[in-house]
Amino acid sequence: MTPEEKRWWIYALVAAAVPAIYVATVLSRAAGAGVAGVAYVGPLLTAIGAGIVANIVLSVLAGLSTRGGHRRDVRDREISRLGDHVGFYVMSLAAIVPFGLALGEADHFWIANTLYLAFVLAAFVSAAVKIVAYRRGFHG
Numbered sequence: 754m755t756p757e758e759k760r761w762w763i764y765a766l767v768a769a770a771v772p773a774i775y776v777a778t779v780l781s782r783a784a785g786a787g788v789a790g791v792a793y794v795g796p797l798l799t800a801i802g803a804g805i806v807a808n809i810v811l812s813v814l815a816g817l818s819t820r821g822g823h824r825r826d827v828r829d830r831e832i833s834r835l836g837d838h839v840g841f842y843v844m845s846l847a848a849i850v851p852f853g854l855a856l857g858e859a860d861h862f863w864i865a866n867t868l869y870l871a872f873v874l875a876a877f878v879s880a881a882v883k884i885v886a887y888r889r890g891f892h893g
Contacts, residue, residue, distance in 0.1 A: 756816075757829045758887040761836070763811045765880035767804055772873045775800035789862040797869060832886040840879025847871035 754762075775796055782791045825833075851868040 761883040768877040771804040836879040836883035839882045840875040844875035
């Protein structure tokens with residue numbers, strides 16, 4: 754497994770784990786009441802920050818610092834570009850939902866959380882595409 758593939762495995766795991774913890778936190782705070790009334794801003798910002806920090810820390814712990822001896826080659830760059838393109842399209846499509854909610858003047862809770870979901874989906878799908886490209890072989 755190349756260092757780049759390891760990086761995308763870490764990214765995918767963080768993109769799945771952190772939002773799951775966020776959702777569990779929000780649902781536990783709802784406890785019978787409607788979720789739209791939950792104080793979600795702090796946990797949401799914490800989840801976003803935790804995702805960034807977790808990716809950095811786990812990449813460093815896995816020995817994937819950018820100063821290492823591994824240099825990205827053409828294949829790495831092409832795989833990254835492919836995943837980024839797919840992630841862009843996922844984000845673009847998924848962002849329609851919070852946009853529609855905003856136009857419909859929905860509660861901020863739903864707008865913020867569907868936008869977060871759009872980012873999470875884009876990150877996870879992007880990482881998954883990159884992992885599949887490494888696993889199955891990429892001949893760009």
